[in-house]
Every structure is written in C-alpha cells, then in structure tokens.
Amino acid sequence: MNRSEQLGQWRQQAAASLRFLVPKIGATPQDEAVDDLLRMLRNLPPRPASRPPYAGLFPPASLSVWRQQAADLLFALVPGLPIGEEHPLDAEIDDALRALSRLPQRPTNRPPYMGLFPPATPSQWRQQAGDRLLQLLTGLTGNLGPQDEIADSLLRSLRGLPLRPLDRRPYEGLLNAGTLTEQRRFVGQQLQRLVRELTGGELPVDAQIDRTLRLLNGLPPRPVGQPPYIGLYPTATPDLLTQAQLQAIAPATPVAQLAQLLPHLNRTLREYQIDTPLRIAHFLAQVAHESDGFRATEEYASGAAYEGRLDLGNTQPGDGRRFKGRGLIQVTGRANYAEAGRALGVDLLTNPTRLGEADLATRSAGWFWSSRRLNAHADRDDVHTITRRINGGYNGLADRQNYLARAQRVLA
Numbered sequence: 388m389n390r391s392e393q394l395g396q397w398r399q400q401a402a403a404s405l406r407f408l409v410p411k412i413g414a415t416p417q418d419e420a421v422d423d424l425l426r427m428l429r430n431l432p433p434r435p436a437s438r439p440p441y442a443g444l445f446p447p448a449s450l451s452v453w454r455q456q457a458a459d460l461l462f463a464l465v466p467g468l469p470i471g472e473e474h475p476l477d478a479e480i481d482d483a484l485r486a487l488s489r490l491p492q493r494p495t496n497r498p499p500y501m502g503l504f505p506p507a508t509p510s511q512w513r514q515q516a517g518d519r520l521l522q523l524l525t526g527l528t529g530n531l532g533p534q535d536e537i538a539d540s541l542l543r544s545l546r547g548l549p550l551r552p553l554d555r556r557p558y559e560g561l562l563n564a565g566t567l568t569e570q571r572r573f574v575g576q577q578l579q580r581l582v583r584e585l586t587g588g589e590l591p592v593d594a595q596i597d598r599t600l601r602l603l604n605g606l607p608p609r610p611v612g613q614p615p616y617i618g619l620y621p622t623a624t625p626d627l628l629t630q631a632q633l634q635a636i637a638p639a640t641p642v643a644q645l646a647q648l649l650p651h652l653n654r655t656l657r658e659y660q661i662d663t664p665l666r667i668a669h670f671l672a673q674v675a676h677e678s679d680g681f682r683a684t685e686e687y688a689s690g691a692a693y694e695g696r697l698d699l700g701n702t703q704p705g706d707g708r709r710f711k712g713r714g715l716i717q718v719t720g721r722a723n724y725a726e727a728g729r730a731l732g733v734d735l736l737t738n739p740t741r742l743g744e745a746d747l748a749t750r751s752a753g754w755f756w757s758s759r760r761l762n763a764h765a766d767r768d769d770v771h772t773i774t775r776r777i778n779g780g781y782n783g784l785a786d787r788q789n790y791l792a793r794a795q796r797v798l799a
Contacts, residue, residue, distance in 0.1 A: 398465050399618035401500060405484065406459065408458075410454045411662065424483045425457060428461075428476060440453075441454075441456075444457070473499065478493075490503075512616040518579060520579055520599065520600065524578070535557040535558065537599050538557070538575075538599065539574070540599075541599045544595055561574070572729075572730075580732050597619065629649075636793050640680045647745050651748070654750070655752065659754070665766065666766065667798055668798050673716065673773060673774070675790045678748075684744070686713065690711025692707065693719060700723070701721050702721065703721070715748050716752035716755045724736060724739055730758070755777075
C-alpha cells in the first residue's frame with residue numbers, strides 16, 4: 388500500500404472513530420474542539436467566543452442531537468479530503484481524535500494518524516462485523532423488509548445453501564417457526580457465529596458481509612477498490628476500561644486474573660451499551676460482588692442446594708449441581724442457562740461449564756444486565772433497584788455500595 392492509499396484508509400478509520408466518539412462526549416472543551424474541526428472542514432469562520440459549540444452549524448436542538456449531527460457530518464467530510472498528499476486538516480483531525488480518546492498529544496515530527504490505528508487483520512474485522520450484525524438484526528422492528536432479505540441471503544451464503552426461491556419469504560426454510568423478532572434474533576446469532584468463525588485472508592464472502600452491514604446501517608455502497616470493512620467501524624476502538632482502573636476497583640484480586648477478564652469486559656461493555664462512567668461503575672460493582680472481586684466465575688458451593696428448584700427450571704435429577712451459579716453475575720438453574728444460551732448463541736444445556744470461561748462469564752453478565760434493562764436504573768444511580776433485580780433482595784448491599792463508590796472514584 389502506497390502513502391496515498393494508506394492516508395485514505397486512515398481517514399476512513401478516523402471518520403469511523405469520530406462518528407463513534409463524538410456522541411459520547413462528556414465535557415465542553417471536547418465539544419469546542421469538534422466545533423472548531425467542523426468549521427475548518429467547511430471553511431467557515433471561527434466560532435464567536437459568546438456562542439456555544441455547534442450553535443449556528445445546525446438547527447436548534449438538544450446537545451445530544453447536535454453531537455450526533457456533528458458525528459454524522461464528520462463521518463461524511465473527513466474521507467472527502469483531497470486525495471494524494473497530506474492535508475493541513477489531517478493534523479487537526481488527529482488532534483481531535485487524541486483529545487476525544489484522552490490520548491497524549493502527537494509526538495513532534497510524527498505524521499497524522501500514525502500510531503492511532505494499528506493494522507487490522509481479517510479476523511479482527513470479522514469479530515466486529517459478527518457482533519454488529521447481531522446487534523443490528525435484533526434491533527430491527529416492523530414487518531419483513533429489504534434488511535431481512537439481505538440477512539437471509541448472507542446466512543445462505545455462509546451455510547453454503549442455494550439462493551432463496553423468489554416465492555419464499557426471508558428466513559423461511561432456514562429455521563423453525565417463531566415470531567419475526569425471534570427469527571431475527573436467531574439469524575443474528577447464527578451470522579455472528581459464522582462470520583467470527585471465518586479464517587484466512589480476504590474471502591469473497593467478506594464483500595457480501597460488508598454489503599449487508601452497509602444496508603442494515605443505511606450507509607452508501609462501498610467505494611470501488613476499497614477493501615471490505617474499511618470505514619465501517621474503528622480499527623481499534625478505545626477501551627472503556629483499562630487494566631489500571633480495574634486493578635484500582637479490585638485491588639485484592641490477582642493481576643493475572645484481571646488481565647484475563649479485561650478484554651472480555653471491554654467487549655461486553657460495548658456490546659450491551661454499558662458505556663458511560665455511571666453505567667460501568669454500577670455494572671462493575673454488581674459483578675465484582677457476585678464474583679468475589681472477579682476471582683470466581685463459578686459458584687464455590689456444589690449447587691446441591693438448588694436440586695429440585697422448579698423456580699429455576701431444575702426438573703431433572705442432578706440439575707442443581709449441573710446448573711449451579713456461573714459467570715460474573717452467577718447465572719443459576721436450567722431455565723436461566725437455556726435463556727442465556729439462546730441469547731449468546733451457545734448450547735449451555737449440553738455444555739454448562741462453558742459459562743464459567745472468561746468470554747461467556749463476562750458476556751452472560753452483560754446479557755443479564757441488558758435483559759433486565761438495568762442501564763436505565765444505573766443512569767438514575769439507583770443501586771437499590773439494581774441489587775434487587777439481580778439478587779432478588781439486598782444481600783451484600785454494603786459490599787456492592789463499597790465497590791460502587793470505588794468504581795465511581797476511579798472512573799470519574
């Protein structure tokens with residue numbers, strides 16, 4: 388790849404990162420930096436000192452709406468810089484990205500973007516693509532539409548099946564009957580698994596995956612000559628949680644244990660939109676208590692006490708031990724394992740110990756949190772309701788509150 392092509396790719400990645408970061412701004416100075424960048428990209432005069440950021444750039448609206456509009460406009464403008472040599476605005480874009488990501492300033496004499504975006508492998512792109520497909524399909528509402536047709540087509544390609552007959556509705560013949568919402572969730576889970584399992588270099592199906600993502604996102608077609616996935620999402624999304632922060636929240640836990648969980652925690656936080664400091668603090672406080680400070684992804688007790696618990700769906704001999712508490716939030720009982728397995732795309736009834744492994748231990752906690760709509764209570768800083776929804780009562784409330792206070796200090 389020559390310098391011009393590399394610069395174009397970096398701009399695509401910068402645009403995707405800005406679209407992700409700007410709506411999550413938490414401080415006015417960052418808004419000012421974004422406003423300044425937008426004005427430079429549009430060749431407008433500087434913002435008057437008495438005017439708040441974004442005023443005059445967009446019609447009157449709330450700050451959150453302005454930020455989303457700014458993110459969308461940056462996503463459109465940054466890749467449109469003149470092709471060829473480095474543009475003076477590339478340095479401004481780099482500065483804005485570093486400010487929004489809370490990174491150090493760019494070293495003197497280092498070209499813009501260098502060091503911001505490590506090279507991505509096809510495997511990394513596919514990991515993100517699979518997760519995004521699941522998120523988009525489960526978020527669809529309404530009747531069958533073009534999005535369902537392209538999702539059906541992609542699933543057939545990945546399974547090596549013939550094209551859908553014209554007289555057959557999307558998903559018909561691919562899965563057992565169910566509501567449209569259930570069908571979309573199932574297809575999303577299958578696509579997530581199959582896309583993430585692809586191996587090797589670029590494959591013909593990568594172009595189809597890219598096309599599906601663009602249609603589901605309402606994005607324009609991929610430019611001719613541009614590799615699949617470029618510009619769809621950041622190559623390296625800034626982590627919501629660092630190793631140092633996690634160690635400060637759980638200082639008594641072995642560092643190696645926290646390091647093993649950290650990448651899975653970051654993925655879970657993004658996947659389930661636990662993405663503000665207050666949401667993260669509440670989530671970590673609860674799972675830290677439930678998992679003995681992140682030390683245990685499986686209940687210490689044998690599980691025999693759950694034998695015959697019909698309220699947990701334990702209807703078969705041995706279910707108590709087989710489906711004892713596992714995961715960071717201690718999913719317990721046959722019924723809950725079945726529900727979690729359907730949501731995560733894993734057969735946990737056949738392989739229940741899988742829930743204790745680091746990836747599913749964290750994702751199952753995110754699934755439980757999301758399925759009980761706990762983000763809304765975290766936004767209200769309501770630790771009592773969250774504790775009751777997770778525990779069924781207030782066992783360990785003081786310990787949860789202690790973790791919460793520590794996490795809030797660390798993440799402030």
